[in-house]
Amino acid sequence: xxxxxxRHPARPRxxxxxxxxxxxxxxxxxxxxxxxxxxxxxxxxxxxxxxLVRGGEEMAxxxxxxxxxxxxxxxxxxxxxxxxxxxxxxxxxAFSRQAAVLQASLGVELSLVxxxxxxxxxxxxxxxxxxxxxxxxxxxVFRQPVDGAAGAPLDLLLSTDGIGFWSAVLERLRLPPGWxxxxxxxxxxxxxxVPLPARFVGQQVHPDALAALREAGWPPxxxxxxxxxxxxxxxxxxxQVSGMPWTVLVGVPRDxxxxxxxxxxxxxxxxxxxxxxALTLGIAFWxxxxxxxxxxxxxxxxxxxxxxxxxxxLRASGVREVDAVATTLVAAxxxxxxxxxxxxxxxxRLQAVLDHVPVGVVLAEAPSGRIILANRRAARMLxxxxxxxxxxxxxARYQAFDGEGRLVPAEARxxxxxxAGESPASAELRMRRPGGDxxxxxxxxxxxRDDEGRIAFAVAALMDIDAERxxxxxxxxxxxxxxxLAEAVPQxxxxxxxxxxxxxxxxxxxxxxxxxxxxxPEAVRVPVHPEDRAAVLSAWRAALQRGEPYExxxxxxxxxxxxxxxxxxxLPARGADGVIRRWIGSATxxxxxxxxxxxxxxxxxxxxxARAAAVAAAGALAASETRFRRFAEASPDVLWVxxxxxxxxxxxxxxxARLWGAPPGPGAGHTALARGAEEPGQTAEAxxxxxxxxxxxxxxxxxxxxxxxxxxxxLGFPIGEPEERPALLGGFVRDITARREAEQRQRLLIGExxxxxxxxxxxxxxxxxxxxxxxxPGPVEGFLADFQDRLMALARGHDLLTARTWRxxxxxxxxxxxxxxxxxxxxxxxxxxxxLEGPPVWLxxxxxxxxxxxxxxxxxxxxxxxxxxxxxxxxxxxxxxEEEGWVDLAWEEGGGPPARPPERxxxxxxxxxxxxxxxxxxxxxxxxxxxxxxxxxxIRFRPAPGGETE
Numbered sequence: 001x002x003x004x005x006x007r008h009p010a011r012p013r014x015x016x017x018x019x020x021x022x023x024x025x026x027x028x029x030x031x032x033x034x035x036x037x038x039x040x041x042x043x044x045x046x047x048x049x050x051x052l053v054r055g056g057e058e059m060a061x062x063x064x065x066x067x068x069x070x071x072x073x074x075x076x077x078x079x080x081x082x083x084x085x086x087x088x089x090x091x092x093x094a095f096s097r098q099a100a101v102l103q104a105s106l107g108v109e110l111s112l113v114x115x116x117x118x119x120x121x122x123x124x125x126x127x128x129x130x131x132x133x134x135x136x137x138x139x140x141v142f143r144q145p146v147d148g149a150a151g152a153p154l155d156l157l158l159s160t161d162g163i164g165f166w167s168a169v170l171e172r173l174r175l176p177p178g179w180x181x182x183x184x185x186x187x188x189x190x191x192x193x194v195p196l197p198a199r200f201v202g203q204q205v206h207p208d209a210l211a212a213l214r215e216a217g218w219p220p221x222x223x224x225x226x227x228x229x230x231x232x233x234x235x236x237x238x239x240q241v242s243g244m245p246w247t248v249l250v251g252v253p254r255d256x257x258x259x260x261x262x263x264x265x266x267x268x269x270x271x272x273x274x275x276x277x278a279l280t281l282g283i284a285f286w287x288x289x290x291x292x293x294x295x296x297x298x299x300x301x302x303x304x305x306x307x308x309x310x311x312x313x314l315r316a317s318g319v320r321e322v323d324a325v326a327t328t329l330v331a332a333x334x335x336x337x338x339x340x341x342x343x344x345x346x347x348x349r350l351q352a353v354l355d356h357v358p359v360g361v362v363l364a365e366a367p368s369g370r371i372i373l374a375n376r377r378a379a380r381m382l383x384x385x386x387x388x389x390x391x392x393x394x395x396a397r398y399q400a401f402d403g404e405g406r407l408v409p410a411e412a413r414x415x416x417x418x419x420a421g422e423s424p425a426s427a428e429l430r431m432r433r434p435g436g437d438x439x440x441x442x443x444x445x446x447x448x449r450d451d452e453g454r455i456a457f458a459v460a461a462l463m464d465i466d467a468e469r470x471x472x473x474x475x476x477x478x479x480x481x482x483x484x485l486a487e488a489v490p491q492x493x494x495x496x497x498x499x500x501x502x503x504x505x506x507x508x509x510x511x512x513x514x515x516x517x518x519x520x521p522e523a524v525r526v527p528v529h530p531e532d533r534a535a536v537l538s539a540w541r542a543a544l545q546r547g548e549p550y551e552x553x554x555x556x557x558x559x560x561x562x563x564x565x566x567x568x569x570x571l572p573a574r575g576a577d578g579v580i581r582r583w584i585g586s587a588t589x590x591x592x593x594x595x596x597x598x599x600x601x602x603x604x605x606x607x608x609x610a611r612a613a614a615v616a617a618a619g620a621l622a623a624s625e626t627r628f629r630r631f632a633e634a635s636p637d638v639l640w641v642x643x644x645x646x647x648x649x650x651x652x653x654x655x656x657a658r659l660w661g662a663p664p665g666p667g668a669g670h671t672a673l674a675r676g677a678e679e680p681g682q683t684a685e686a687x688x689x690x691x692x693x694x695x696x697x698x699x700x701x702x703x704x705x706x707x708x709x710x711x712x713x714x715l716g717f718p719i720g721e722p723e724e725r726p727a728l729l730g731g732f733v734r735d736i737t738a739r740r741e742a743e744q745r746q747r748l749l750i751g752e753x754x755x756x757x758x759x760x761x762x763x764x765x766x767x768x769x770x771x772x773x774x775x776x777p778g779p780v781e782g783f784l785a786d787f788q789d790r791l792m793a794l795a796r797g798h799d800l801l802t803a804r805t806w807r808x809x810x811x812x813x814x815x816x817x818x819x820x821x822x823x824x825x826x827x828x829x830x831x832x833x834x835x836l837e838g839p840p841v842w843l844x845x846x847x848x849x850x851x852x853x854x855x856x857x858x859x860x861x862x863x864x865x866x867x868x869x870x871x872x873x874x875x876x877x878x879x880x881x882e883e884e885g886w887v888d889l890a891w892e893e894g895g896g897p898p899a900r901p902p903e904r905x906x907x908x909x910x911x912x913x914x915x916x917x918x919x920x921x922x923x924x925x926x927x928x929x930x931x932x933x934x935x936x937x938x939i940r941f942r943p944a945p946g947g948e949t950e
Contacts (some may be wrong), residue, residue: 052235052256061221111156114155139160140160183241188204200229228261233255237252238479360374360377370389395415396410398884399432424444425444443462443463502521529557532554536568547572549572554566564589566588567596632655638734642723647691650674690729815836835877845943862893870895874893875893876891886942
């Protein structure tokens with residue numbers, strides 16, 4: 001036995017004892033017959049278990065079908081009743097008679113109430129289970145919108161009792177004894193149950209059942225272990241109710257399923273147990289006396305020697321080999337005790353010195369690399385009670401990363417390199433502590449050689465440099481995030497110091513002005529129009545002086561010499577003490593908006609000139625009736641003359657019939673001008689004041705008999721010299737609908753521009769934060785690559801929507817744009833590895849951007865870990881239309897490595913599971929399936945209202 005063996009005794013391998021081996025021989029003799037009987041019992045138990053599982057799933061399917069039939073019947077009844085004359089005319093008596101017939105036949109309650117809306121009626125809505133405020137019963141309310149009398153919106157309510165109606169549906173299916181069936185609404189509340197519906201209807205489902213459904217990802221059907229509301233352990237089968245957020249649960253007693261094997265194996269076990277027991281006892285009695293007792297004595301000697309103690313010599317056992325081993329163990333233990341005492345004294349002296357030095361010190365022996373000494377400073381740096389390693393390979397337990405974020409293998413650490421002969425060896429490493437945090441250290445190691453020049457030990461010194469590394473990294477990351485965001489947005493972005501001197505301009509400025517980028521941004525000349533320069537500088541100085549947000553509108557010259565209108569804005573960035581540290585600003589091109597506004601101003605001026613011309617023409621027409629009528633009949637405006645005393649229109653031009661849709665009628669007075677007005681009171685009052693001699697200039701909206709809405713401008717003035725009251729009044733009416741619509745479009749355009757700029761900046765900021773948060777404090781290259789890919793996916797979605805003037809895009813265009821980097825790269829078969837298939841589907845802008853980001857994330861994951869990471873992998877993206885306007889989109893990967901659920905939830909997983917359903921609209925769902933054959937995702941949503949297939 002050498003020194004290494006004495007100091008490092010090998011741990012005994014665990015195995016069967018002698019007695020157990022003897023018993024095993026007997027078992028091997030009986031095993032064939034007993035195994036055949038056990039296999040037959042197991043097969044019978046598996047068949048019984050499979051039968052119960054199929055029964056549970058079939059019962060869930062039957063209950064879901066029964067619920068769907070009841071819902072279809074209720075919907076049909078509501079649809080027929082909603083279209084009946086009694087409901088459309090809001091005839092309460094007739095409705096009561098019809099409702100009484102349905103209530104008696106269906107066992108429900110019907111009522112007609114005013115609608116809770118102003119817009120056009122939506123589709124049929126179904127509530128979750130709730131308590132009736134009058135009776136306190138748990139009910140589910142079906143709300144059917146109808147149009148009542150005179151267009152007043154109404155709602156037809158159908159209330160179904162969770163106990164008397166829905167639970168009765170379950171009772172008619174006759175569950176097997178001990179089984180439990182429930183129906184859950186969208187809020188996971190029990191709306192029907194058998195048995196004991198009165199006890200459990202209205203309660204939340206048991207947390208175990210809800211956890212099982214969430215763990216499975218809410219598929220349409222499935223089978224899990226769970227617990228009923230009354231605490232009974234069951235195997236649960238579930239099935240989704242089609243077209244409703246309801247779930248059917250069927251609980252099969254767990255003992256009935258899991259106890260099948262126990263019941264089948266009982267005869268086999270009870271039959272063979274007596275024989276096995278008798279043989280085992282006989283062998284145990286003989287082996288205990290002849291073999292087990294001497295071996296137990298030897299085991300006791302070895303255990304004492306393994307603890308480092310000197311064992312008592314074993315008494316002769318009669319087995320020669322056992323006695324020889326025991327004597328050798330006692331001698332080796334005594335020799336080791338003497339050497340350990342001397343080593344302990346030397347180690348204590350050295351440890352006392354090392355524990356007081358300001359750096360971490362680690363000493364390892366060669367060539368194994370076993371750490372034989374480490375001071376407390378080194379252990380505190382790594383966040384462990386003490387450092388220990390049996391060899392170089394064990395250094396990997398202390399995870400170390402280089403400046404690029406790569407894991408440094410154990411053999412590349414400075415201490416291992418010094419043991420291999422490199423001296424000195426140094427490196428800066430980021431060490432991960434057991435708690436999850438990290439610390440930067442600088443390690444320097446050197447080899448210690450013996451008298452013959454061979455490496456006997458290696459020593460390493462560890463210095464904590466975490467503070468200086470973190471400070472430098474924080475400053476670099478902050479500046480990098482700002483520059484990436486500023487250079488990605490389409491606007492001009494700039495920043496300045498507290499004194500207003502510009503210290504940064506993004507590339508958009510130099511692209512617009514054509515100036516070459518300069519090292520000193522403060523020396524760049526901003527090409528502001530001379531007429532706007534004074535106002536811009538005045539507003540900027542005022543903002544600097546007051547510390548308030550800055551905003552100005554000006555013209556800037558483009559590289560080709562054209563002048564473009566811009567809106568410049570800036571906000572002060574303050575420190576924790578409230579002092580302004582710098583200004584962050586942007587400039588947005590609003591030339592189209594300014595030109596639209598100027599066109600409207602010119603139109604208003606033209607209308608004012610036309611009005612003046614009409615007044616002058618009215619005076620001239622008083623002298624010539626012929627010229628007046630020719631002018632009136634040719635004018636697109638309505639010309640009128642009113643006898644104020646008789647309140648009678650003496651003349652009205654033919655344009656009246658074209659504008660109002662019908663002539664004024666014989667004997668009409670001033671009220672003909674207020675015909676169809678949406679605000680008749682205000683309009684009539686202005687016209688009455690005109691009869692007293694006041695001039696009138698009024699704009700208001702009218703509704704023509706054909707339902708068309710028009711905006712008009714009415715001008716009235718006295719004709720001739722009025723005395724007490726004017727004898728005649730004249731004027732004209734102009735159709736200003738086009739001008740009003742242009743003004744409305746201008747307001748919408750400005751609001752849409754502001755909204756989209758803010759949304760784009762918010763989306764980019766969210767992408768940067770989420771990507772940086774998941775990238776961690778490691779190298780920036782991974783963050784830049786991920787952030788750039790996601791930003792480019794967002795940009796491609798914006799380009800697609802911009803080409804359509806932000807009306808939306810088709811699903812095929814969105815998918816092709818998001819997958820372009822993978823379909824267009826690589827070998828010639830890249831097009832066939834990613835296949836798109838589906839009917840035309842039109843998406844709203846918000847849905848198009850969300851799906852573009854989601855498809856990009858799934859493609860990126862497939863390229864890194866999924867089907868696209870192997871040459872044989874394929875991705876199939878298909879979609880199809882379903883009833884009621886729903887779209888089912890499926891992402892399927894094949895030919896790649898097996899899919900595994902992620903260990904942590906990254907940006908892509910949160911985007912698919914949380915962000916995407918919110919962006920796609922109410923009711924949208926996302927299901928992720930990590931199969932061995934490949935990752936799959938199913939996205940189900942309804943295209944936004946107003947979207948049409950082109």
